[in-house]
Each structure stands twice: as structure tokens, then as C-alpha cells.
Amino acid sequence: MTETDSKSKKLPKQMPWVTPVNCEGCGDCVNKCKKELLKMTETNIAGIFVPWMSEPELCVGCGLCASTCVMGGIMMTEYVEMAINRFKNQKPTINK
Incomplete structure (x- = not known):
């Protein structure tokens, strides 16, 4: 999605923000996603x-x-465009 595309499509008021270090990997959030968009993805570890x-x-x-x-591993943020960019362009990372 280009910046123009994201501005033309109505964005939600909030988006999930994953904090990998707080996630215990249970997958409960994945099972709750009605759109089936969340998938368990391997981190840098x-x-x-x-x-x-x-x-x-x-x-x-x-x-x-x-x-x-x-566990607080996933919270909602109002920084929607930043969250979209993070999901699309970064891999989940846990600092060692």
C-alpha cells in the first residue's frame, strides 16, 4: 500500500501494536481475529x-x-499509519 492508497482508503481509528518481548506466544489473539489477519510469525530468535x-x-x-x-503483548494504538508500516516493513524482533 502506498502512502496515497492509505490516505484514500478509510483507515480504522486504531490498530494492533505487538510488543514481541511481552508476548508469551499463546496465539489467543490470532484465534480472536475475525478477519484472520494475525498469524504467528517467527521473530529474530x-x-x-x-x-x-x-x-x-x-x-x-x-x-x-x-x-x-x-500479557500486554498486543495493544491498540492510534498511530495507525505507523502500525501499518511496521507490520509491512519490519520483522518482529526481540532484543537479546
Whole structure:
């Protein structure tokens, strides 16, 4: 999605923001996503997976994923364009 595309499509008011170090990898948020956009994705540490979206522009920002997470590994942010860019252009990383 180009910057022009993201401005022409109505963006949700909020988007998920994954904090990989806080995620325990249970996948509850993945199971709650009605759009089935969240997928468990391997981080920079082999064998450690966290939720991540390959098509964040399809997210409606409902917040079910964040409300399911008891560890604070996924929260909602109003920085929607930043979150979309992060999902599309970065790999989930845990600092060692």
C-alpha cells in the first residue's frame, strides 16, 4: 500500500501494536481475529513466534486481539499509519 492508497482508503481509528518481548506466544489473539489477519510469525530468535500481520491494511481495528491478551503483548494504538508500516516493513524482533 502506498502512502496515497492509505490516505484514500478509510483507515480504522486504531490498530494492533505487538510488543514481541511481552508476548508469551499463546496465539489467543490470532484465534480472536475475525478477519484472520494475525498469524504467528517467527521473530529474530529461532523458534520464538509472535502475532504479526502481512496485510494490516485489511484490519478494521476492532481490538478483539488486544482485549484477549493478558500479557500486554498486543495493544491498540492510534498511530495507525505507523502500525501499518511496521507490520509491512519490519520483522518482529526481540532484543537479546
